[in-house]
Amino acid sequence: MTAMRRALEFLFTRALRSRLGVALVIAVLVFGVIGVARLASGPLGPADGLSSRPSRPITTVDPKAGDDGVLATEAPPSPVTPVGARTPEQTADRFTAAWLGRPGMTAEEWHAGLRPLSTPTLTEKLAGAEPAGVPAEKVTGPSTVRAGTETFVEVLLPLDNGRLRLELVMADGGWLVDVLDWERQ
Numbered sequence: 001m002t003a004m005r006r007a008l009e010f011l012f013t014r015a016l017r018s019r020l021g022v023a024l025v026i027a028v029l030v031f032g033v034i035g036v037a038r039l040a041s042g043p044l045g046p047a048d049g050l051s052s053r054p055s056r057p058i059t060t061v062d063p064k065a066g067d068d069g070v071l072a073t074e075a076p077p078s079p080v081t082p083v084g085a086r087t088p089e090q091t092a093d094r095f096t097a098a099w100l101g102r103p104g105m106t107a108e109e110w111h112a113g114l115r116p117l118s119t120p121t122l123t124e125k126l127a128g129a130e131p132a133g134v135p136a137e138k139v140t141g142p143s144t145v146r147a148g149t150e151t152f153v154e155v156l157l158p159l160d161n162g163r164l165r166l167e168l169v170m171a172d173g174g175w176l177v178d179v180l181d182w183e184r185q
Helices: 002-015 019-041 088-100 107-117 120-125
Strands: 144-149 152-159 162-171 174-184
Touching: 088 107, 088 144, 088 152, 088 162, 088 174, 107 120, 120 174
Parallel strands: none
Antiparallel strands: 144 152, 152 162, 162 174
């Protein structure tokens, strides 16, 4: 009995009076309460758990609104050109010819050639540009038109050392270039 008495004295006089002993007793009590609660509640099924879980998937788009995916199943609408106005291809060809310019052209002449074919936004962006900074000299093939909507198209033009990408919008009754992008090849 002396061994049992010594163990109890050690437990109450030293072990339980230290921080480690108190933390150990609290951990045993917590795990004991959790274990008893699990035994009393019975087995849990795979469907048990969150009680506020929806029975159907949550949709954020009206299913009757149509397909909003990246891949379109139908062809985009053809661009609409008013009677007597230039087509997107004609506008892109004229803009490209004006953008490429000619030798000895002044900056004022160059900007004057681009202005009627550009939106005010693009004209403003090109304000500090010079015709000498154009990285190409000639068109090397036919233009490719990608219709986006009835009032927006993208035109790709192969040039001697790259590709010119123009975004055209319908504005003021005609097609105007809104974005100019150069891709070197």
